[in-house]
Amino acid sequence: MTSTTQAGTTQTGTATSLLRFATAGSVDDGKSTLVGRLLHDSKSVLADQLEAVERVSLGRGQGAPDLALLTDGLRAEREQGITIDVAYRYFATPRRRFILADTPGHVQYTRNMVTGASTAELAVVLVDARNGVVEQTRRHAAVAALLRVPHVVLAVNKMDLVDYAEPVFAAIAEEFTAYAASLGVGDVVAVPISALAGDNVVEPSAHMDWYGGPTLLEHLETVPVGSDPGAAPARFPVQYVIRPQSEEHPDYRGYAGQLASGVLRVGDPVTVLPSGHTTTVAGIDALGRETDLAWAPQSVTVRLADDLDVSRGDLIAAGALPVPTRDIEATVSHLNERPLRVGDKVLLKHTTRTVRALVKDITYRIALPTKAGDTLEQRSGAEGLNVNDLGHVVLRTAEPLALDAYSDNRRTGSFLLIDPADGTTLTAGMAGEAFATVRATEPAEEDWV
Secondary structure: OOOOOOOOOEEEEEEOOOEEEEEOOOOOOOOOHHHHHHHHHHOOOHHHHHHHHHHHHHHOOOOOOHHHOOOOOHHHHHHHHOOOEEEHHHHHEOOOEEEEOOOOHHHHHHHHHHHOOOOOOOOEEEEEEEOOOOOHHHHHHHHHHHHHOOEEEEEOOOHHOOOHHHHHHHHHHHHHHHHHHHHHOOEEEEEEEEEOEEEOEEEEOOOOOOOOOOOOHHHHHHHHOOOOOOHHOOOOEEEEOOOOOOOOOOOEEEEEEEEEEOEEEEEOOEEOOOEEEEEEEEEEEEEEEEEEEEEOEEEEEEEEEEOOOOOOOOEOOOOEEEEEEEEEEEEEEOOOOOOEEEEEEEEEOOOEEEEEEEEEEEEEEEEOOOOOOOOOOEEEEOOOOOOOOEEEEEEEEEEEEOOOOOOOOOOHHHHHHOOOOOOOOOEEEEEEEOOOOOOEEEEOOOHHH
């Protein structure tokens, strides 16, 4: 058995920790080039992939490989030179494993960042050093704050086009950090880079000796990931009931699923929600073997001391309990071209449970800042939410649901609204208030139209 070192690797040199992170930036800020440079310089590109990129680049008359082609895989992306869909990339260094979600920068694809950042522990927000913080930068920072992404990196790109000037970088970093703090984002690290030249992406830059911080990859390798499972209450959504009723296991009744948060131990008192029945954990099976405890995000089978009516969609919980309710207030990001309107009948999917729901009210729409000095505002009077809109809604469900506040638990505080007619995803929801800094305003004139 190998031991784990402080660097997050075993003595055999295999990376053990995993960081999920998302990238975001405006169109032409060089985001795809940055991701390509990160993959290329960290030796995470296969030889045939690099050969294909070199061949396409040569056909376009480019002297050097266009590293953006490593991530822009769709034909339309390569033709237009933009990112359209979320591209997931997996790579590793000796210190850590990574799952990268490369999200689009164009305003019409802002909803794709919600998808990519929903499970991220870190967001890299890219800006062009020549343009500084723009409207789309603020929009991406707001989405990262809305989704409670714990760490944000401001990558100030194209420093080579501003002569690697420290004052340019310092001004952009100061403006963005102040704005992020107003959204409740506390951990922001700014890194000056040139994705095209490779400055401060993987290797330190020889042109910016005034910068004493880590390269982008160094920060990704060392930023704290995960959290103490014992710090959060245990939440175990039941995915499947195992009842073999065989000669070998005549009385076996287990509840399979993935522990969403916290730690479960044999003997722990638990409550089954929404019924409210209480019992204790009689046993835990993991990978075919009995174990004394399980922690998030392990997939296990839990056995209870009492024969209760527990089925798929129920929540086995310990610690501070959420109160099951049919009336849900939530901050939402609308993802579909079809607007969400008051009176719409939808399906609400929460963990492993799906119930019918009604949109009772759209309390307000959140207006994102468009220039420096602007703040988030509540604009009441909206009749609906359009694609990419953020807002606050009130829902009424057909059955009680046990939701935590999203600010307390990202897994059990989130949900999806689904079109019952064709099963398409409409809206991503986060139970409770998302931004503590949002201020109310009178209905905007366009909201009455």
